[in-house]
Amino acid sequence: MDDFMQAAVEQARRSLDEGGVPIGSVLVHRGEIIGQGHNRRQQRRSAILHGEMDALENAGRLPASVYRDSTLYTTLSPCSMCSGAILLYGIPRVIVGENQTFMGEEALLRARGVEVEVLDDPVCRELMSRFIAAHPEVWHEDIGEP
Numbered sequence: 001m002d003d004f005m006q007a008a009v010e011q012a013r014r015s016l017d018e019g020g021v022p023i024g025s026v027l028v029h030r031g032e033i034i035g036q037g038h039n040r041r042q043q044r045r046s047a048i049l050h051g052e053m054d055a056l057e058n059a060g061r062l063p064a065s066v067y068r069d070s071t072l073y074t075t076l077s078p079c080s081m082c083s084g085a086i087l088l089y090g091i092p093r094v095i096v097g098e099n100q101t102f103m104g105e106e107a108l109l110r111a112r113g114v115e116v117e118v119l120d121d122p123v124c125r126e127l128m129s130r131f132i133a134a135h136p137e138v139w140h141e142d143i144g145e146p
Contacts, residue, residue, distance in 0.1 A: 001121060004028050005097060008073045011038040011051065012127055018043050021135075021142050022127040023051035025074040027059050027091075029066055035059025041142055050142075051075065052082035056089070067091050075124040077104035079143060087112055097124030101132060102143065 001009070004026055011024025015038035027035035037054025040046055049057075052074050067089035072078075075097035078086060083105035086094060093115045099106065106116050132139045140146065 001119075001123070004033065004071075004073045005075075005095060005119065005121065007033060007036060008051075008075050008097065009121075009123055009127070011036055011055075012075045012124070015039045015043075015051070016127065016131065021138065022131050023074070023076045025051040025055040025072060027055050027070055027072050029070040034062070034066070034070070039142070042138065048081065050079065050082050052078055053085060056085055064090060071095060073097075075121075076128060077102055077106055077118070078109070079104045080108075083109055086114060093117075095119065097121045098128065100125055101128040 007026045008024040012022040016022040020042040021039040023039040025037055026033045035055045035058045037051055037058045039051045040049040040054055052072060070091055071093040072086060072091050073095045077096050077099035094109060096118045098121055099118050109116050
């Protein structure tokens with residue numbers, strides 16, 4: 001696992017330690033993490049703080065040129081909301097830890113020219129599998145399912 005995905009996993013573990021869904025993300029620009037975050041929907045009673053959204057928020061306002069020269073690492077396949085933010089800001093590359101426990105909008109991202117690489121990482125898969133088994137109601141709420 002490279003250092004950037006490891007940083008995203010550390011963010012996912014941080015969320016789990018805080019009582020949240022274990023999804024983490026980092027935004028990388030020219031080899032440097034410029035934003036990192038984790039799912040905080042439970043912790044902050046937020047409607048939108050998925051891991052990717054938190055990483056973008058923590059990066060702060062950036063010029064479009066920075067987003068267009070960045071890579072987003074996320075431990076889980078990005079949902080519709082997070083994929084929309086990726087497209088809105090023109091992030092050209094997304095590295096996904098795993099997509100077995102949840103398949104997000106990878107096809108949409110690819111169709112819009114985003115390079116999506118799926119690592120199928122067992123650590124990422126294990127974090128989500130355990131969480132979903134232990135807290136299915138929280139998981140279904142998080143992704144907007146009944």
